[in-house]
Amino acid sequence: xxxxxxxxxxxxxxxxxxxxxxxxxxxxxxxxxxxxxxxxxxxxxxxxxxxxxxxxxxxxxxxxxxxxxxxxxxxxxxxxxxxxxxxxxxxxxxxxxxxxxxxxxxxxxxxxxxxxxxxxxxxxxxxxxxxxxxxxxxxxxxxxxxxxxxxxxxxxxxxxxxxxxxxxxxxxxxxxxxxxxxxxxxxxxxxxxxxxxxxxxxxxxxxxxxxxxxxxxxxxxxxxxxxxxxxxxxxxxxxxxxxxxxxxxxxxxxxxxxxxxxxxxxxxxxxxxxxxxxxxxxxxxxxxxxxxxxxxxxxxxxxxxxxxxxxxxxxxxxxxxxxxxxxxxxxxxxxxxxxxxxxxxxxxxxxxxxxxxxxxxxxxxxxxx
Amino acid sequence: xxxxxxxxxxxxxxxxxxxxxxxxxxxxxxxxxxxxxxxxxxxxxxxxxxxxxxxxxxxxxxxxxxxxxxxxxxxxxxxxxxxxxxxxxxxxxxxxxxxxxxxxxxxxxxxxxxxxxxxxxxxxxxxxxxxxxxxxxxxxxxx
Numbered sequence: 001x002x003x004x005x006x007x008x009x010x011x012x013x014x015x016x017x018x019x020x021x022x023x024x025x026x027x028x029x030x031x032x033x034x035x036x037x038x039x040x041x042x043x044x045x046x047x048x049x050x051x052x053x054x055x056x057x058x059x060x061x062x063x064x065x066x067x068x069x070x071x072x073x074x075x076x077x078x079x080x081x082x083x084x085x086x087x088x089x090x091x092x093x094x095x096x097x098x099x100x101x102x103x104x105x106x107x108x109x110x111x112x113x114x115x116x117x118x119x120x121x122x123x124x125x126x127x128x129x130x131x132x133x134x135x136x137x138x139x140x141x142x143x144x145x146x147x148x149x150x151x152x153x154x155x156x157x158x159x160x161x162x163x164x165x166x167x168x169x170x171x172x173x174x175x176x177x178x179x180x181x182x183x184x185x186x187x188x189x190x191x192x193x194x195x196x197x198x199x200x201x202x203x204x205x206x207x208x209x210x211x212x213x214x215x216x217x218x219x220x221x222x223x224x225x226x227x228x229x230x231x232x233x234x235x236x237x238x239x240x241x242x243x244x245x246x247x248x249x250x251x252x253x254x255x256x257x258x259x260x261x262x263x264x265x266x267x268x269x270x271x272x273x274x275x276x277x278x279x280x281x282x283x284x285x286x287x288x289x290x291x292x293x294x295x296x297x298x299x300x301x302x303x304x305x306x307x308x309x310x311x312x313x314x315x316x317x318x319x320x321x322x323x324x325x326x327x328x329x330x331x332x333x334x335x336x337x338x339x340x341x342x343x344x345x346x347x348x349x350x351x352x353x354x355x356x357x358x359x360x361x362x363x364x365x366x367x368x369x
Numbered sequence: 370x371x372x373x374x375x376x377x378x379x380x381x382x383x384x385x386x387x388x389x390x391x392x393x394x395x396x397x398x399x400x401x402x403x404x405x406x407x408x409x410x411x412x413x414x415x416x417x418x419x420x421x422x423x424x425x426x427x428x429x430x431x432x433x434x435x436x437x438x439x440x441x442x443x444x445x446x447x448x449x450x451x452x453x454x455x456x457x458x459x460x461x462x463x464x465x466x467x468x469x470x471x472x473x474x475x476x477x478x479x480x481x482x483x484x485x486x487x488x489x490x491x492x493x494x495x496x497x498x499x500x501x502x503x504x505x506x507x508x509x510x511x512x
Contacts, residue, residue: 154469158434161466162382162488169388169489176395176492205468 010129011036011051012122015044015059015071016087025058028115033122041066041074048079055129056122060111061088061095069095072103081132083125087111146212157205161198168194203331206263210339216366218258222289222296223248225258229266230287233273242273243284250291254365260339261363265298267332268359272302277354280304294365296345303356312349374499375425377403379411379443380432380464389430389490396495408438415450422456428498430486433465433472440465444481462486462498 011034014025022037029035036051038044040063048054057075061068072084086099089111099105106128107121171187171194178184226246233239265287272285286301307315316337340347345363374397378389386404393402405411421427429447433440444461451459463476466488476485486494 154467154471158465158467158469161468165466165488166382166384166388169385169392172489172491173388173391202468 010034010055010126011053012056012058013038013044013047013051013054015039015041015057015063015068017060017063021060025118029119029122032119040064041071044071045075045078048075048082054082056083056085056125058085058087058109058118058122061086061099067095069098069103069105072099072105076104081129081136083129085109085121085125087113150212153205153208157201160201164194164198164201168198200331203267203335206259207331207335207338209259210263210335210342216257216343217255220254220256220258220261220296220365222250222254222291222298225262226265226269226287226289229262229269232266233270236270236273238276239273241283242276243282244269244273245284245286247286247288248290250289252291252294254291254294254296256296256343256363256365260343264336264339264361264363265300267336268300271332272300272304272357275357276302276304291365296361296363296365298361298363299358301356301358306353306355306357307349307351308353312351315349373425374400374428375403375421376400376428376430377405377411378430379405379408379435379440380430381406381435381437382432385432385464385488385490392490392492393495396492397499400499408435408443411443412446412450415447419454422451422454422459424457426458427460429459429461430464430490431461433463433467441475441479441482444479448481464488464490 012029013036014022015038016022016025017039019039022039026035026037034051034053036047036054038047044057044059048057057072059068059071063071068086068088072086075082075084083106084103085107086103086105087109088095096108099108106125109117109121168191171191174187175184178187223246226248230244230246269285269287273283276283280303282303284303286299288299288301290297316333337347340361340363343363345361348360349357350360351357376393378386378393380386380389383406386406390402390404393400405414415422429444431440431443435443440463444463448459448461461482462484463482464486465472467473473485476482486498
């Protein structure tokens with residue numbers, strides 16, 4: 001048999017216009033629960049205000065001034081978390097439908113009620129109340145933790161970048177002031193390493209934003225976005241002799257997460273121009289995007305170093321690096337894959353080692369809601 | 370305002386102040402540069418030196434995150450103070466190593482702040498500012 005525990009289970013309010021019913025309810029449950037009773041709706045509201053520990057409200061449907069459903073409709077707006085149970089002495093289907101729609105009642109109990117059935121219903125109702133309460137407090141603390149994490153991530157990235165940018169600033173200044181060729185070479189190496197570390201910080205932040213952001217309502221203009229990315233890498237030393245060909249056919253709107261799309265494209269484009277064959281005199285990167293029916297097909301093709309066949313499955317792994325050189329962090333394609341999965345798309349890779357790589361992606365738009 | 374440009378750099382990091390000062394004098398040795406390393410220092414200077422603002426056009430480069438206050442607040446405070454003076458032109462730029470989009474959005478939304486400059490300050494950026502080019506974007510492109 002189900003037992004209720006007076007210590008932990010909080011309180012129940014029973015509303016009925018017949019004093020006899022109130023008395024017998026109290027007699028049946030007072031040893032197991034804190035029982036409050038009310039003879040009418042006004043009294044019930046007073047009790048609710050006075051006893052915030054009430055978790056469950058049981059009300060008779062047929063009362064002279066107000067029906068149980070009407071009463072619950074009112075209560076639901078003031079105390080949305082309290083679980084509502086209705087007692088009805090006749091099977092009136094309309095009352096039942098109303099109870100569900102208007103009063104959002106958790107359970108019905110036939111009248112005259114049977115102690116065990118009421119006990120069971122209250123037990124379940126209290127459990128529901130507690131679960132909901134626990135869930136919402138978990139949600140709240142999760143939100144707090146999430147906001148703190150956000151602040152933490154940005155302040156750490158700022159605090160890491162600040163001294164790094166000072167180093168870069170001094171190196172820039174040194175390049176203007178110093179004439180010694182050896183020293184200039186050293187400063188150039190320092191700048192190269194600062195760039196690398198800064199790129200790493202950016203990627204970590206992109207990764208963070210990509211996994212935590214949840215806004216999918218950005219309008220994406222692929223032509224604008226791709227040009228913006230190419231513009232930002234134009235001055236990169238390794239992009240100097242690479243020809244970028246952009247081909248965009250966008251029919252209609254594409255709605256998605258701007259951050260994710262940008263992360264995907266900028267990682268793929270920078271891989272394409274960074275991993276070129278040095279001896280190649282005609283280096284190129286093709287970027288093709290076609291948007292149709294809210295679906296984007298994107299290709300990034302290069303004639304760079306390509307990927308060895310036995311490495312194809314590994315390139316998307318975290319910290320995978322083709323060469324132990326200074327170029328990559330081993331995060332680029334991992335981040336791309338994560339972002340694509342988040343958008344519900346897929347990515348495919350074709351490559352011939354020594355000839356080039358072709359990356360093909362399908363990304364569904366989220367449509368407008 | 371090409372001839373008598375006055376630049377005020379505010380940053381709690383002394384090295385960044387030095388970089389700013391030296392770069393600016395590289396760009397144009399006629400520019401006078403003032404540097405301050407804290408929020409409070411600037412505020413008390415602005416309060417006491419009315420003469421400076423009534424006789425000069427001033428460009429502020431202000432770091433966003435400083436221990437005793439942020440750049441948005443400082444710009445507003447300076448502006449409120451000098452609005453009481455019969456001042457000439459004053460322009461505010463905010464500088465930072467931040468990569469938080471919220472900071473950039475805040476700059477864009479602000480009527481008072483003319484632009485955001487990603488650290489480090491460079492000769493290019495300074496040139497753009499003193500040639501009156503309105504937009505100054507972050508110099509550090511994400512990779």
